[in-house]
Amino acid sequence: MASTWELIKQGAEAKVYRGKFYGAPTILKERFQKKYRVPSLDKKLSSRRTSQEARSMSRCLKLGVRAPAVYHVDLEKRHIYMEDVTSGLILKEYLNCLDPVSHSDSLENVMKTVGGVIAMIHDGDLIHGDLTTSNMIYNEAESNLALIDFGLSFVSSLAEDKGVDLYVLERALLSTHPDTERLFKILLDSYRAASKNGDSVIAKLDEVRMRGRKRLMVG
Template identity: 55%
Template sequence: METHEAILIKQGAEARVYKMPFGEGRCAIVKERFKKAYRHPVLDEKLTARRVIQEARCLQRLRRAGVDTPTVYMVDTPNSLIYMEYVDGSSVRDYINSRAPMNDDDERLLAQSIGKSLAVMHDLDIVHGDLTTSNMIVREGSQSLVLIDFGLSMVSSMVEDKAVDLYVLERAMISTHPDTEGMFQCILDTYGKSSKGGKAVRKKLEEVRRRGRKRTAFG
């Protein structure tokens, strides 16, 4: 990747994320997955390529199903790069914090958008793997909810995996956004009504919560 016009905007454990010009009058996000020095080079290349392809496919499947995700422009598998749409907007984390305390209508509409998007995602058997309010964006202008960062995603029909996805989001909201229990409940209610398997996932979520409380209590 030519990096002289690229600006590093995020570096995580798995990837670097850059913003750069792409075509005439638009920008792209470029996600570059790291090589893992501790793995055999051939195995690392295969696993990394699989991850890159998996993330791009998840984004495209969700978009075809009506969930707002960044448009994938190009996938460069040999160099572990995904070029995708730069979404102009605020992360849901910043959106909530900038409006705290949120009025009831805004909170309800945002929670319903999240619940509906997650319901479609799970009905496609896509598990995000890192659901936080930092991995959702409120698109500027349209206020559409955009799901991002599917680097840890997987395809799974298991109710357990989907329940853990929701549990991760619940814990993230509790730690990042105090007093949003009602908002998360609205997300769950909307999810339950919108997802074909929502009832089973919500029942499994109760089991996951109990296990989480035991781990917290006993270390």
């Protein structure tokens, strides 16, 4: 009797399935083959990204931030079997359920938690790369936050990269939730308080805001 894997998401790079792995609720991320790419290059890129993603998850856990645990990595098949984090709600859904006026306390609490968590991974030089409210799982009762989808993660100590990471989140928040300017300020204050060199990252963030995510290559 083979266990079944239910397709839950399909992106540009991978398919995501939900199922069981030796009894444990598991998410399977499969980077599929890209037919238009030269096979040897495709293989190289996929396996590099697969291992990069798995290692980022491990690094995140080591920094004391909740992330899916890795159960098994199959580089040949480009598979990552990881823990299915079910301890909370996707932050996006959670925010949508909150009324900005009557739940302003809850909103402020979430933003503080998010800021603190990002400061923790940035202090460990881990850049998430795709910080959006869909990639965070929030548990209100314990007020803890888990990060998921480390597909674009990398290690860097540059304030520039950390600033861009925050900028991506700011843009994601602005486009999906109302009254985010005030909320993002709360998030940044909490980030600054928790982070070792929050000031320089936030100074970079201001720079990034002026010019956009991509660095200008002039001269």
